[in-house]
Amino acid sequence: MxxxxxxxxxxxxxxxxxxxxxxxxxxxxxxxxxxxxxxxxxxxxxxxxxxxxxxxxxxxxxxxxxxxICLLPQDDLLLPWRTVIDNAAIAAEIHGSDVADARHRAVELLPLFGLEGFGNSLPSQLSGGMRQRAALLRTYIAAxxxxxxxxxxxxxxxxxxxxxxxxxxxxxxxxxxxxxxxxxxxxxxxxxxxxxxxxxxxxxxxxxxxxxxxxxxxxxxxxxxxxxxxxx
Amino acid sequence: MRNIVYPSIGILLLLLVWQLVAAAVGMPWLLPTPQSVVTALIDNANLLAHHSIYTIVEALIGLAAATGIACLIAFVMALIPLVRKICYPLLLISQMIPIIVMAPLFLIWFGYGMLPKILVVVLICFFPIAINMIVGLSAADEQMLLFYKSLGASRGQLLRLIRLPLALPYFFSGMRIAAAYSIMGAVIGEWLGAQSGLGLLLTRAQRAFDLPLVLAAIVVIVLLSCMLFAIINLLEKKFSPVF
Missing domain, CATH: 3.40.50.300 (P-loop containing nucleotide triphosphate hydrolases)
Structure with missing residues (x-):
C-alpha cells in the first residue's frame, strides 16, 4: 500500500x-x-x-x-466541547459509519496513546502532550x-x-x-x-x-x- | 455566595443614599423615600400585576419573534457572503433610527393593540442577537474548517459539528442583552399609547403626580428585566457547550 x-x-x-x-x-x-x-x-x-x-x-x-490518509495539523484542532473519545470518533460521525464501533476502538486504544482514564476529559483538561496524543488518536481512527x-x-x-x-x-x-x-x-x-x-x-x-x-x-x-x- | 454579596452591597448602598437624600430634602411628593415606594408596591400589587402581565406577554412574544428573525438573518448572512454585503448596511440603519420616533409610527399603522408594542420589542431585540450570531457563525478559523473538510465533512456537517457549537456562546450573549431590553421595549411601546401595560400605568401615575407609584412601576420593570436575564443565563448553562 x-x-x-x-x-x-x-x-x-x-x-x-x-x-x-x-x-x-x-x-x-x-x-x-x-x-x-x-x-x-x-x-x-x-x-x-x-x-x-x-x-x-x-x-x-x-x-x-x-x-x-489523515493529517495531524500543527495545532491539534480538537473540538474543545467534545471529550477525547468524542473527538477521536468524529471521522466516523462525518462518514456516517459505525460511531459506536469507532468509539469502542478509541476506548481500547486509550492505553497505547497514554490517555487511560482520560477518555471523558475535555481537551482543556489535558496537558500539551496529551492533547497531541488525543489528536493522533483521532488521526488513527480516521485513517x-x-x-x-x-x-x-x-x-x-x-x-x-x-x-x-x-x-x-x-x-x-x-x-x-x-x-x-x-x-x-x-x-x-x-x-x-x-x-x-x-x-x-x-x-x-x-x-x-x-x-x-x-x-x-x-x-x-x-x-x-x-x-x-x-x-x- | 460572593455572586450575591457584592451586588447586594451596591444595591443597599444605593437605597441608603436615596433614603438619606429623600429625608434631607423632606418633600415626599417630589422625592419619595424607598419606604414609600415599597408601600406603593404593596398597596398597588394587584394593579401592577395586572399591567405587568400585558408587558410580559408583549416582551416575550417580541423576544421570541426577534430571536427567530435574528437567527434567520444571521444564518443567511453568515453563509452567503453576497447577502451579507447587501444586508449589513440595512441592519445597521435599522439601529440608527431612534425607537422613540418609530413607535408612534407603529401606533399610526397598527393601532393601539399589542402588535405595535411587539414590533418595538422586535426592532430593539433582534439586533444584538443577529450581530452576535453573525460573529459567532464566522468564528471558526479557516484551518479548522479546512481540516474537518479534509476528513470529508460537508458544508452542513461543518455547520452542525463546528460552527453552531462555536456560535452558541455568542448567541447567548446576544440573547442576554436582548432579554434585558425586551421589557423596556414593550414599555416604550405602551408609553406612547396603550390600553394596558406598565407603560400606560407609568404615564397615568405620572399625570396624577403619584411618584411612589411611578417608582414602584420602575422597580417592577427592573425586576422583570432581571428575571428574563436570569432565565437566559440558566438556558445558557443548560445548552451552551462548556470548554
Whole structure:
C-alpha cells in the first residue's frame, strides 16, 4: 500500500503576487515506513502535507493514494466541547459509519496513546502532550494507513518532546502505519525516520533523500546530521 | 455566595443614599423615600400585576419573534457572503433610527393593540442577537474548517459539528442583552399609547403626580428585566457547550 506524488507544483497568491510554494516534488510513502521532511520554516513543508491531505488540489502533478490518509495539523484542532473519545470518533460521525464501533476502538486504544482514564476529559483538561496524543488518536481512527504529521511536537517543552518522540516511534512500530513527518528539527528527523527528504527554501524542492540505516551508530548519526545541515 | 454579596452591597448602598437624600430634602411628593415606594408596591400589587402581565406577554412574544428573525438573518448572512454585503448596511440603519420616533409610527399603522408594542420589542431585540450570531457563525478559523473538510465533512456537517457549537456562546450573549431590553421595549411601546401595560400605568401615575407609584412601576420593570436575564443565563448553562 502506498501514496505516490509525482511532479507536484503549487502556487499561492500572497498579497496579490503569485508565490511558488511547492515546486516539482515527487515522493512515495509506503505503509510501515517512517519518513520525514526537513526544511527551514516557510519552505512549503506544511503545504506539501495539506496537498496530500486534500485541503486543495495541486496546480500540476498527480497524487495517487491507496488506503486511508489523515493529517495531524500543527495545532491539534480538537473540538474543545467534545471529550477525547468524542473527538477521536468524529471521522466516523462525518462518514456516517459505525460511531459506536469507532468509539469502542478509541476506548481500547486509550492505553497505547497514554490517555487511560482520560477518555471523558475535555481537551482543556489535558496537558500539551496529551492533547497531541488525543489528536493522533483521532488521526488513527480516521485513517489507519497513512499519517501526515505537521510538526506535532513543535509547541511542547524539551522534556515532553523527547518523551513524545520515543512514544511516537513505539506507536508507529505497534500499528505499522506509514508516516510522513514534517519538522525543522534535524535531530528529531534522524532519531525517528527511516528516510529523510531534505527540502530547499521556497520554492520548496526536494534536494536530497537520505536513508537512515536501522542499526546506525552514534558516530554515523552525527555524520548524517552534519550532512543534512550542510544541505540546508 | 460572593455572586450575591457584592451586588447586594451596591444595591443597599444605593437605597441608603436615596433614603438619606429623600429625608434631607423632606418633600415626599417630589422625592419619595424607598419606604414609600415599597408601600406603593404593596398597596398597588394587584394593579401592577395586572399591567405587568400585558408587558410580559408583549416582551416575550417580541423576544421570541426577534430571536427567530435574528437567527434567520444571521444564518443567511453568515453563509452567503453576497447577502451579507447587501444586508449589513440595512441592519445597521435599522439601529440608527431612534425607537422613540418609530413607535408612534407603529401606533399610526397598527393601532393601539399589542402588535405595535411587539414590533418595538422586535426592532430593539433582534439586533444584538443577529450581530452576535453573525460573529459567532464566522468564528471558526479557516484551518479548522479546512481540516474537518479534509476528513470529508460537508458544508452542513461543518455547520452542525463546528460552527453552531462555536456560535452558541455568542448567541447567548446576544440573547442576554436582548432579554434585558425586551421589557423596556414593550414599555416604550405602551408609553406612547396603550390600553394596558406598565407603560400606560407609568404615564397615568405620572399625570396624577403619584411618584411612589411611578417608582414602584420602575422597580417592577427592573425586576422583570432581571428575571428574563436570569432565565437566559440558566438556558445558557443548560445548552451552551462548556470548554
Amino acid at each position: 502506498q501514496v505516490s506524488l509525482s511532479d507536484i507544483c503549487k502556487t499561492f497568491l500572497i498579497d496579490g503576487a503569485p508565490v511558488k510554494v511547492v515546486d516539482d516534488i515527487s515522493l512515495t510513502l509506503e505503509r510501515g515506513v517512517f519518513a520525514s521532511v526537513v526544511g527551514t520554516s516557510g519552505c512549503g513543508k506544511s503545504t506539501l502535507l495539506q496537498l496530500l491531505a486534500g485541503y486543495y488540489p495541486p496546480d500540476s502533478g498527480q497524487i495517487i493514494t491507496e488506503g486511508s 489507519g494507513d497513512f499519517w501526515l504529521l505537521d510538526e506535532p511536537f513543535g509547541k511542547l517543552d524539551a522534556l515532553t518532546r523527547e518523551a513524545m518522540q520515543h512514544w511516537l516511534k513505539q506507536v508507529w512500530y505497534t500499528l505499522g502505519v506509514g508516516v510522513l513527518f514534517v519538522t525543522h528539527d534535524i535531530d528529531e528527523a534522524v532519531l525517528l525516520s527511516q528516510r529523510i527528504y531534505v527540502m530547499s527554501p521556497r520554492p520548496g524542492r526536494i534536494i536530497a533523500t537520505v536513508e537512515v540505516a536501522p542499526n546506525i551508530d552514534d558516530v554515523d548519526r552525527l555524520e548524517l546530521k552534519k550532512q543534512i545541515k550542510s544541505l540546508l
